[in-house]
Amino acid sequence: MTQVLVHGGGGFVGAAIMRALARAPGLTPVACLRRPPANDAGGNWRICDATDPRAMTDAARTASFAVGAVLGDPGTMLAATRNLCLAARAAGHRRIVHISTMSVYGAAEGVVSEDAQLDGAHLGRYAAAKLGCEAIIRDFIAAGGEAVILRPGIVYGPGGQQWIGRIGRLLMARRLGDLGVQGDGFCNLIYHDDVGAAVVAALTSATAPGTPINLAAAAPPTWNELFVRLARAIGATPVRRITARWLRVEQTLLAPPLQVAKLLATRLGRPPGTLPEPMPPSLLQLWRQRILLDPTRADDALAVSRTPLETGLARASAWFREQAA
């Protein structure tokens, strides 16, 4: 069996990648985690601090492939990617897959393919760090390594706190609903298991595409449509029409203290949803953004089928209802 290290394998996306790899014939995934999982159900994992080059190199010795899906502050993500490449080179990995993000496109609008010009100067800290990570991967490729950069859109599914848990809670609190123009951006959804399947395809395809690959729905809904569908699925009805005026109150008056409180709650180990969710300007900007990820390259290079939105949302909303209960 061929071992695949999944750095960040304990996260929402990382766990989906682990599941997909576990189903793939001939591959044995091992999650590389900073600390032991809260619920160790007997899966393959090992402790490995991605910011520690020696730990990464040690972990890489027995593996043939590696997947970089570490989330964290910019410094952590950059260090993890750098160490991933160093370890892969040292261990002679056949290929690595780096999970990037659509955030690298910044405020771009319209149909956006992977060849779009990226403007690093106007990116937020997270997106800029992710772009920096991509640069590290490109250097790795230029030096003779094989790597695939995946740029997923909005990764959702059961267990997804960011796009299902948080939005569900906002909908239940009637702070979110139909936003009109403010929610008219495209929600470039991709089901978490589809990301996992894309990673398997990226690792096992005969040749590694040398360019990044978008992962998103072919005809995504708008954020408004997502909000209304999710609200109906979880019983947050009747859906409210939220005024632009109220959203301004959210982002200017409520978001700053709520963000501080959320940070503190996270540090104290409180579970998500303990405090009201903040709606910072970056989130509201995303909901307005008319960006349409071109998924053509994923179709051509990875040939991964996508989970229909109806199916994905049904599963995700069932999870949310279960959590709420």
Added chain:
Amino acid sequence: MIRDADELADDAVLRADLCVVGAGPAGITLALQFLHAGRSVLLLESGGLADEPASQALYDGEVVDPALHAPPIHYRQRRFGGSTGIWGGRCVPLDPIDFERRDWIPDSGWPFGIETLLPYYPRANQLCEAGDFAYTAGTAFAQGMRPMLPDFRGHSFTDDTLERFSCPTDFGRRYRHRLAASRNVEVLLHANVTNLACNQEGTRITRLDVRSLAGRHLRVEARDVVLATGGLEVPRVLLASRDRHPAGIGNAHDLVGRYYMCHMAGTLGDIRFADRDKVWHGYELSDEGIYCRRRFALTEAAQRRLEVGNVVARLHHPRIPDPSHRTGILSLLYLAKPLIGYEYSKRLHSAAAPTLGLLAAHVRNILLDPLDTAAFLLDWARRRSLAERKLPSIIARSRAGRFSLDVHAEQVPNPSSRVTLGAQRDILGMPKITIDWRCSAADIVTVTRAMRALAADLAASGHDGLRYDEAEIARDILRDGAYGGHHIGTARMAAAPARGVVDADCRVHGMDNLFIAGSAVFPTSGQANPTLTIVALALRLADRLRARVAPACAMPLCAAAALGGQ
């Protein structure tokens, strides 16, 4: 991209694959279907982004009988977004019978049935922000919907059908950002089409002459042209374009401007219910947050049996000018009518000038009903003034326990009811229109028989409190004249050129590349407010236009089609 005609050089020539004239709900819907697609689209709008009196004045014209029809500058908006800037938001699809040729209604029948429009109605609902395409209580409210009357058992009428309400969505404000961000769709403001020029044979539009009020002259050349200027301006532009067609484009059979229909609409009757607390004439919110409301609708079987047009009647508060309703908020509305726009204050006026006694009675109503009036005002501020999805209308319960019927009925197509060009011209040299709207005896028969049937249904259901004077129906239904804003039929659709201006694809008979979008093409009006069907027809027309030239999609999946104009 959005530009202004006045930014361009004089005599500039603009070329596009498709030119859409008029950025109202039809024009904007059409343009949205070409976002992300490979075709260049030019959307010409006479006005600017907001109301401008000088642009609005270009609508000026004459009305043969001012008592029967509003001046043409009202109920229309000559600006980006068109009349959705002032509409009430009522969304109702046509009924299957509306498409049929009905022996008892001359010139009825569409060249296709409702099944042709059904694929487009759900997307039209979305664009109008009216939620699901579910227009019965059973389909829209899985948990059940409150009945309008206890134990209503209709023989001729049903209370199961609904009307849904848009925000009301101003298409200009709502979709402006989508068009502004587009690379292949360009909106040109302050661009007035003054002539459609044809080729030698008169079979193609080769050029559109465009002028701005600031004096710019532009020319537009487009492979396909769509007129989406509304039911009154479509005949105006067609009739005024006479380079190759002396009677106007599409007018070989003298049909352009004829068959002009609005709806018969008015407040009729007086109803008292024994147990008025069980009467519900308000709105309910569907799961997706849309205001919905029941109404009495004349069934198709009853229409056939009674040989009348389509009719609906809403349970309504009593006539506002009559203070005997004893309701503070209705009296407050009456007194506040100078502050309310023309389009929404028409029914607040009584035929006779208000007397001191009448005004005093209304003031008394307010003083005797202070709590209800204050509660209403607070609720109105919260759910109407400050809300983006607005409570569609005032729902007031009369303290005297009285209701009326707000009747909305189909007109029989009538070639004598027409829009023509007058002798006067506007500042751009375009002939002004003359509106000669006619109400026929058959229209009164429709309302009369429907009222009789509804009274019988109510009585059979144990509610025998409907009182009305049948002899006064014509007067009452015409009290406020033609229903404003519904300008229908002036470029009617028919398979044969001798019977209609456009064919089933909305293409002007005899013209290769000229299409019409909007209610001008409706051969009959049904009972439904036209906007939803205007949008559905525009979506269908977009499909037809896309099929004429296979687009070179920016995305191989042809996102424009897959996204449905998002």
